[in-house]
Amino acid sequence: MRAAHALTVLFWLQALLMTIGLMQRVRLWRAGKPAAASWLNIAAAPKRYFVDLHRVVARDSEIATAHIAAAGGAVLVLLLIAANYGLALYSLAFDRALVIAAAIMLFGAWLMWRRRRRPPSRLSRGPWMRLPLMLAAVASGTILLALTAHAATIMASLIATLALALICIGCGEALLGVGAGGPMKHALTGFLHLAFHPRPERFRGSGATALRPIDLQRAPFGAGKPSDFDWNRLLSFDACVECGKCEAACPAFAAGQPLNPKKLIQDLVVGFTGGSDARYAGQATPGLPVGNHSGAPERAILPGLIDERTLWSCTTCRACVEECPMLIEHVDAIVDLRRHRTLMLGELPEPAAACLEQLRTTETQGGYPLAARYDWATDLGLRTLHPGEATEYLLICGEGAYEPRYQKTLRALVGLLNAARVDFAILGALERDCGDTARRLGDEAGFSELAKRNIATLARFNFKHILTADPHALHCLRNEYPALGGHYNVVHHSELLDRLLNAGRLATSPRPATARITYHDPCYLGRYNGEYDAPRRLLQSLGIVVEEMSRSRRTSRCCGGGGGAPLSDIPGARRIPDMRVDDARSIGAEVIAVACPGCASMLQGVVAPRPEIVDIAELVAERLSSP
């Protein structure tokens, strides 16, 4: 009986200490800005955990099993102890259930320990290495205690005492976690993060990738110090379990540029908790040794905590966000940091600043005349839309229209649209840049200005859909303009061509390709907009067998062209597009089919010899049967 009482006391003591610890942690998050959050959100957390989070975790079945066993077992153990000992029910039936629950937990701990013997490089060492042992201690302690809690023999008492000691070790770890930021904090922070997630639209289906506008009349903008982040973003950083899946997916990290998404998040944790990164036990940011950065909630993040080059290396490809089991939004954090640099300090790499200047003064990224955007089409007789006229599709070409190589793609596309007798028109000199590059570089003001002008222009015309071959324009117009008042149905050319082919409006003579063809998923079409299939279906109906690279679809490796990264051009050991072309070479591909002008430009910039880069529109046009 005594051991059981001891456990009751221990339970309530632990509960008290955990509560205090949690409140301390909450106080740290409250250094951030207030953000709307209702207590009711907590009710949403379980569904998000079992459905949305587990969808991510389940991709790695071995770890999924381990975690379900360990975490599931631990939660059961906790509930049973709370019921049986916390409420002092002291029921034998619960004790038996407890043994089973703890056994499951022990099994999970064992799986984790097995993995930790030769852990992948992306995992952090340090305190994380002892976690399986801690869990095992709690599990085994619980089993022993459940078996001996009511026994009366001396032996049993001794075992019970030992069991209590083991459980105490585990409790200590949990306390360390919540109070001092040790690994076990993730149980609480992860759960609360799900409840108060800054991007709740993620849980309502896909496509929650749009950045949100900010109040451009009230400085300060973006995040310059940790306390500038919303409190629930600080919570999101705290949920990181240092698994490193983001790091393993990041193209900039792989290229040896000074960006490590995991270290970035951990640095932000150091920022709002105060201290230095000396105890970081994962892989460092390339070129930036651990131990040189420190922070505090009211101290500027750059350059003392995070290096400037880290910030501008990001291509905003969202591979990190896609992989993260804790659903942390790394890209949002980077954009917030960039907004501060750009809007408050005007500090960004020179070529990026020049691009923003050109967008301000000429409404194009390259400083071109708007009237020249459609020079490539002067002989194609494109219809320019006038106010009052109607069309089904409004074709938006984007900045690629100024590049000679991509103009060939656009000509091919126009040829296809004409062959299929699609009713389409262009805006001609009224088309200005959509503002995507400005927004990703943190120039929210520049983006907002362009968007407002574009929305006002588009309001004068009558069209059903916007058609574009540029996924960046697609994302911007479809997902980000609605917040500013522009609602459009935007279609990517792969989707339209696929539909046209299916409907028999495009007569093609399918023939297998003479060269091996692979398809490169653009980040802004794939991860940002969930479109992986239409381009593949399209190629299949042409009789082309698409050889898949190992990193394709959701895990597609970025070409390096997004987020203004080619402008910032932060040096690394390799170049990102070179690595993507290597992916293609490794499967013997001779042609890389692309669906984005940015990808086309970046991959074409890789030094020959390399596979040929062809847009899917050109592949379709090649196979068009002459009438």
Add this chain to the structure above:
Amino acid sequence: MMSLTDPEQPAKIAVLLSTRRHPVSALPVPHPNDVIALALGLRLSKLPPRVVHAGDPRDAALGDYLAFGAATVEVLPVEPDDDYPVMLARHLRDVDLAICGQRAHNGSGMLPYRLAALLDRPVLGDVLDVQAGDGKITATQRLTASQRRKVELPLRSVIAIHPQAAVSSRYIYASRIAGRIVTMHSDSLQECPKHEVEQWRLDPTERSAVVLRAPDRRSGHERMLSATAPAAGAGRVITEGTTAAKAQLLLSYLREHHLIDN
């Protein structure tokens, strides 16, 4: 380069700004030369300099100057036929150093000289850098791409900054919304004298300028030969010939177009 540091009597600096239409887009934008002049003015003085524009208070480009660091832009509203240097001179009577861009305003580059004549002060143009101290300034003037002259002149002068002056400027949106554009009201200004608007006639279409040259006295045959000969250096591709000959051709080309000195 640095501050005019007499704390008892800090120097009063004014920067004159103009705007233009962007040559590609025709949108109202700051003049790049004046952005540099503003950056130099900000760097020179611990106190924020006075920033003055003679023109239309509703000019959309003025907001960009706020972003480039001007805390306040004072606008003197002018009509097209106003002799605005006179207005500026009256407005800047109490200022010590007046800074403007070399090719600003209407591009003639006359403003700093007229202003200096009206204020009866020295003037120096094509300035790349200014250092100040002790009631005097030392300016580095650009004579040619590689030649520089250093000149010392009194603090109460007018200087015009060359577009290649090495000062960096940053566009900061936060500064833009924190800054103000202030219109100087006409009751605080006296009547501005008018000047004769210059009689310029604009060509109806774009045309290259015709080079003034002596009348061609060659025979028709000679003229036809030279007209049908490919122009020297226009898109020629030389594949034939020895390497030495090609090198000679290259050298001649460089000399002919004054790309090398000998």
Add this chain to the structure above:
Amino acid sequence: MTASAVRRDPRRLYLTLPSGVRRIFLSPMATGSQLQLAATRIERAAKPLRTTTVARRSLLAVVYSDHGGLDDHARQVIAAATLIADAATEVIVACLGDSNDDFAAYGADRVIVLSDCGAGQFHPEHQVQCLNALLARHRPDHLFFPERCGEADLARRLAAATRLSIATHVVELSRTELAVRDRRSQRLARRSLTRLVLLAPDAVDARLPFVGRAEVSSADAVERGASTYRDLGLTTLSSSSLPLEQARLVIAAGNGVTDFELFRRLADTLDASIGASRVAVDAGHFSRDRQIGATGKTIAAQGYLAIGISGASQHLQGIKGCRHVISINRDAAAAIVQRADLALVDDAQALMQALLDALDASQDRQEHAA
């Protein structure tokens, strides 16, 4: 039977001289300047005086001398005056600073050398006063200046002091009107001639079919007072020390360059700033601040020498504003050949060496002649 006719290779390398005459290369060592000199000597012997009528009016051209001579821009300004002048108008040249040039060949009828107004002595008040004295004495209908630092400054000071009408950055000139480029519309704006005219470079062709009298006159002495300005001296920077964006001549290395030592020597001899394509920078041969292209620097040099560069579109974006593009590449089908004003198809190393040899040889010849 006829002796076999001399067969001339129609594809001989030729050069079009500034005079408009075409000269075929007979010997590989003939230099452009030698040919130019020969041509000039032939041409000059036959020129008549522009006018023999007594002058009732005058035009004044004001130019600084540079190392004892007048450069092309200065000669253009004088030529402008002579081409505008009618038979009863004389062209006076006020040469600021000493010069022993052949002013007759430049078309000048009267030459006034103001030795104490040279470019090396900065005394704007005195120089304006000297010009004022000339104005009062000769009352020229118009004064012509080259639009560049020294004369441009002087002309504007004179205009501000005297309130005479002035037109600056003039790109087109005729007897009755002048034209400047309107900055908004990029079209030409015309008006009648102002009293003071500042001519942009190359608005006038300095080649003249006549000569002037070149009568030497002296100016009324003007007392040299104290100056509010203190001239602290001139310095000359080496062109290669200027930042890439301001360099006049840029030489850039690409994939085709293997001998970098040779490349740098050539750059040094040409006094050209060094640039590089992205490939050469990535390979570690040059630092990133030398990279030219869309992701590097954008330059607008007068002359750009692309050696062993294929001309990827990102690189061509970086040289959009360059006036003269010369490429040396082994591949006649490289993209840069389309952009280049002069493309030499040859091995980069061999051509660089040949160019260096030619430069060294002409350097020796100059020193020998001097």
